Amino acid sequence: MPVTDEAIEKIKEMIVTGQLRPGDRLPREADLSVQLGLSRNSLREAVRALSLLNVLDVRQGDGTYVSPLDSSRLLEALTFLVDLHRDDSVLESFQVRAILEPAAAALATHRIDLAERASLRTLLDSLGSAPTVDEVVANDIEFHHRIAAAAGNTMLCSLIDSLSGPTVRARIWRGITQEGALERTVAEHGAILDAMGSGDAEAARAWMTVHITGVTRWLQEAP
Incomplete structure (x- = not known):
């Protein structure tokens, strides 16, 4: 294993085992390199990669700290990598969305309250009769x-946002190119929301699957 990878693994182990917790300051570089049996250069590279x-x-002039480790912050790196993907990998993003978003719709059906459902209905109604x-x-x-x-799952929400x-x-x-696509999108959104409103999690899951699969199928067939 390359020495930098070894250094990364050792720091990760300290975090996973609780020796370092979110918000903790790492020991001085000289002390930590001795503690882990690493050169200061490899430790420095590992810290740079993990940052x-x-x-x-x-933090310049203050030290190095373990981040809060919340999912939205950690997934920013994933968002960056996804953004770098070429257009021909967009299909893969939709395929992953087709796995995650039906599950999210089913979970949301059980958890969403009246105010949130009303807010979603207002959002859909705001499009009017002839949206662009x-x-x-x-x-x-x-x-x-x-x-x-x-x-209600922050990691799931962050993953879906990063793929969107x-x-x-x-x-x-x-x-622009598919006839009836806009109307179909709006109608499918309405069906998803209606299923959630009636408390039918499986119907919400099914409509979300139909919704995203339609885009995926179009993408597979589009020139």
């Missing part, structure tokens, strides 16, 4: 975010 992943927080492609896509992004948030951004251009292109 890029938002696991560690390097940009308006439907913006509404779509917000709709999916709110359902993921209502599921790279698919925006595909959603806009579908709205």
Whole structure:
């Protein structure tokens, strides 16, 4: 194992086993390198790598701390990597969404309250009778975010949000090129919300699957 990878693994082990907790300050570089049996250079590289992943927080003139380790912060690195993907990998993002979002819809059905459902209905109604492609896509992004948030699992919500951004251009292109795509999107959103309103988690799961699978199928067939 390369020495930098070894250093990363040893610091990770300290965090996983509770020797270092969120908010803790790491020992001085000289002391930690002796404690872990590592060179100061390899330790320094490991700290730099873990800071890029938002696991560690390097504060100039103060020291290095373990980050809060909340899911949204840790998944920022994933969002960055997803954003770098080429357009031909957008299909993979939709395929992952097709796994995660039906589950989120089912969870949200059990947890969502009247105020949140009313807010979602207001969001859908705000489109009016003749929305533009940009308006439907913006509404779509917000709709999916709110359902993921209502599921009550912050990591699930962060994952779904991170996969949503790279698919925006595909959603806009579908709205422009596929006849009836906008109307279908709005209707499927309504069906998902109706299922959630009636407390039918499996229907909400099924409608969300239909909704995302439709985009995935179009993407597979689109030139």
